[in-house]
Amino acid sequence: MLRLGFVGTGTLVSAVIDGLQATHGDRCRILLSPRSQETSQALAARYANVERAESSAAVVEGSDVVFLGMRPNQLDEATAGLPFRPDQTVVSFLAGVSHARVSEKVQPAGHVVRVNPLPPIRLRKGPVVIYPANPIVEDLFGGLGDLIVAGKESDLAAIANGSAMMSSHYALQNAIIDWLVSREMAPDTATHYVRSMFSGLAAVGLDAFAKGEPVDPAHHETKGGLNERGRRYLGDIGWFDEIGRALDVIEGHVLTARPKS
Numbered sequence: 568m569l570r571l572g573f574v575g576t577g578t579l580v581s582a583v584i585d586g587l588q589a590t591h592g593d594r595c596r597i598l599l600s601p602r603s604q605e606t607s608q609a610l611a612a613r614y615a616n617v618e619r620a621e622s623s624a625a626v627v628e629g630s631d632v633v634f635l636g637m638r639p640n641q642l643d644e645a646t647a648g649l650p651f652r653p654d655q656t657v658v659s660f661l662a663g664v665s666h667a668r669v670s671e672k673v674q675p676a677g678h679v680v681r682v683n684p685l686p687p688i689r690l691r692k693g694p695v696v697i698y699p700a701n702p703i704v705e706d707l708f709g710g711l712g713d714l715i716v717a718g719k720e721s722d723l724a725a726i727a728n729g730s731a732m733m734s735s736h737y738a739l740q741n742a743i744i745d746w747l748v749s750r751e752m753a754p755d756t757a758t759h760y761v762r763s764m765f766s767g768l769a770a771v772g773l774d775a776f777a778k779g780e781p782v783d784p785a786h787h788e789t790k791g792g793l794n795e796r797g798r799r800y801l802g803d804i805g806w807f808d809e810i811g812r813a814l815d816v817i818e819g820h821v822l823t824a825r826p827k828s
């Protein structure tokens with residue numbers, strides 16, 4: 568029975584544990600650090616193989632694989648004095664924190680792997696990027712979405728910045744929903760319609776990728792029709808160029824800084 572331990576039990580870790588239960592629930596025992604009391608208690612109540620430990624040190628002592636799920640600027644405080652061992656594998660979810668920096672904090676752990684899962688992992692969907700390759704970690708995350716083993720660490724950094732468009736994606740959906748509601752559509756109908764439309768478009772995009780085909784926006788609109796009109800307007804005002812500029816801003820954001828009070 569593999570012993571998994573999580574230090575930090577926030578949004579992402581909850582989603583990872585929900586996903587893992589479906590694929591590894593009968594093959595692992597899970598220890599949670601006690602912070603985020605409500606979340607860790609709820610996970611322990613939901614799953615028979617999940618237990619809330621008394622401390623982060625107890626998590627590390629009792630685990631073969633330790634997952635770090637705190638925010639980047641919480642790493643130093645959260646790992647200080649924890650009893651890592653050479654036989655352990657440490658998995659870091661921390662966006663923007665290098666392999667070298669995590670390795671230094673979890674000495675003398677034998678293997679350190681950076682993983683970038685995303686919240687849809689709860690439903691076993693979406694990408695999971697791993698660096699470097701590691702058979703234990705690949706086994707744990709295989710079956711939880713599209714596994715991508717990065718060949719170089721800089722890919723992981725770039726991918727974390729790319730995935731910082733997730734919340735804007737929902738903001739875009741909500742803006743469309745609000746507009747439909749402003750045209751007297753029932754909110755439930757508008758929400759169902761928009762969420763389903765984006766889900767279908769995502770499936771078409773992945774299908775095209777699997778077939779090695781590009782997705783050309785011009786092939787997804789009626790000539791002279793509504794989509795073409797909307798895309799031309801957004802192009803004319805520079806909206807698509809702004810996406811690249813937003814990614815530049817995201818790339819420049821310092822994750823490890825203390826939050827401004």
Ligand SMILES: NC(=O)C1=CN([C@@H]2O[C@H](COP(=O)(O)OP(=O)(O)OC[C@H]3O[C@@H](n4cnc5c(N)ncnc54)[C@H](OP(=O)(O)O)[C@@H]3O)[C@@H](O)[C@H]2O)C=CC1
Nearest residue numbers: 575576577578579602603636637638639641645660661662
């Ligand atoms: N959310 C996402 O979609 C993604 C997140 N990530 C990365 O995952 C990490 C977690 O993100 P997210 O789940 O959103 O953040 P959350 O703020 O939801 O979770 C952080 C967790 O760390 C705990 N924590 C803070 N300080 C300590 C400490 N000293 N000792 C033990 N636990 C501590 C918090 O407890 P408490 O609540 O008590 O403060 C909380 O449970 C980040 O590093 C982020 O970069 C990566 C990819 C996607």
Ligand SMILES: O=C(O)[C@@H]1CCC=N1
Nearest residue numbers: 662727728730731733
């Ligand atoms: O918003 C964030 O900082 C995290 C890292 C990548 C995706 N979500």
